[in-house]
Amino acid sequence: MTLRGGIAVLAVAALVSGCAQGGDGSDVGPAAGQQGAKEGRTAELRAAHQARVAAAKRWGLKRVPLTPPRPPAAKPTITTRKGFEVDGHRYDSLPPVFTTVPTKHKIVFLTIDDGAEKDPAFLRMMSELKIPYTAFLSDYLVKGDYGYFRKMQADGVVLNNHTLRHPYLPGLSYARQKREICGMQKVIEKRYGKRPTLFRPPFGSYNEATLRAAKSCGIKYAPLWNEEVFVDRWEYREWDRKIRPGDIVLSHFRGRQDWKGTMPDMIRRFLNKVTREGYAVARLEDYL
Numbered sequence: 198m199t200l201r202g203g204i205a206v207l208a209v210a211a212l213v214s215g216c217a218q219g220g221d222g223s224d225v226g227p228a229a230g231q232q233g234a235k236e237g238r239t240a241e242l243r244a245a246h247q248a249r250v251a252a253a254k255r256w257g258l259k260r261v262p263l264t265p266p267r268p269p270a271a272k273p274t275i276t277t278r279k280g281f282e283v284d285g286h287r288y289d290s291l292p293p294v295f296t297t298v299p300t301k302h303k304i305v306f307l308t309i310d311d312g313a314e315k316d317p318a319f320l321r322m323m324s325e326l327k328i329p330y331t332a333f334l335s336d337y338l339v340k341g342d343y344g345y346f347r348k349m350q351a352d353g354v355v356l357n358n359h360t361l362r363h364p365y366l367p368g369l370s371y372a373r374q375k376r377e378i379c380g381m382q383k384v385i386e387k388r389y390g391k392r393p394t395l396f397r398p399p400f401g402s403y404n405e406a407t408l409r410a411a412k413s414c415g416i417k418y419a420p421l422w423n424e425e426v427f428v429d430r431w432e433y434r435e436w437d438r439k440i441r442p443g444d445i446v447l448s449h450f451r452g453r454q455d456w457k458g459t460m461p462d463m464i465r466r467f468l469n470k471v472t473r474e475g476y477a478v479a480r481l482e483d484y485l
């Protein structure tokens with residue numbers, strides 16, 4: 198009984214303390230005559246903060262997600278991670294393959310792949326919590342309900358390329374790889390009005406032909422990932438199993454059919470860990 202009360206108090210304290218680091222750092226001393234505007238801005242920030250606290254509680258988070266810094270004025274230079282290059286990678290300006298974005302801020306980027314699960318609760322959760330993410334879609338999974346991803350796009354999510362049928366690309370000729378990648382460019386342009394500039398090869402597997410094909414249909418970047426989050430665990434690329442600033446995190450549109458839980462369950466696992474470790478979730482496109 199006592200223990201339970203103690204935990205409840207701790208939970209509330211954690212929810213409140215998560216906000217102290219919120220704010221957007223834009224506060225500067227007001228000039229004469231700007232006091233009213235300053236007060237209005239403070240009230241606005243307070244209301245936004247209270248909405249975040251309420252949303253975090255509603256979705257069962259242990260802490261309020263941290264607010265990411267403002268997008269960088271100068272974008273970082275993205276290069277291919279060592280050991281991930283193909284022949285002619287740099288010389289022919291093939292799309293860089295990377296798992297982490299260079300930054301000193303404690304931020305991570307969430308990317309979600311494939312498109313099998315189409316859970317309305319997931320869309321509500323992400324928009325209420327204001328957590329940015331990037332989607333990599335494969336047409337054979339998406340085509341049953343293009344409308345679901347249109348709602349996602351309306352919430353500010355960028356829809357990117359993950360091929361038409363999710364094949365193991367290095368096993369295919371250049372021409373067939375090109376059909377998979379450029380074909381998906383066309384589908385996304387037709388259904389969602391925008392041609393992606395980001396492409397993720399299925400299984401993270403690619404060869405030189407993959408990147409040449411991707412470049413030929415307008416792809417600028419090939420982001421992979423440094424961690425993967427499932428509904429019941431995390432997996433890491435690094436030996437020390439640690440998150441690093443700028444890491445790209447992978448997850449999937451999967452639900453109870455494949456996982457022991459829902460997409461909101463997965464997001465809770467994701468956010469509880471990154472927030473506890475002092476990371477905010479930023480928008481990948483802001484850094485590219």
Ligand SMILES: [Zn+2]
Nearest residue numbers: 310311399400
């Ligand atoms: Zn995939």
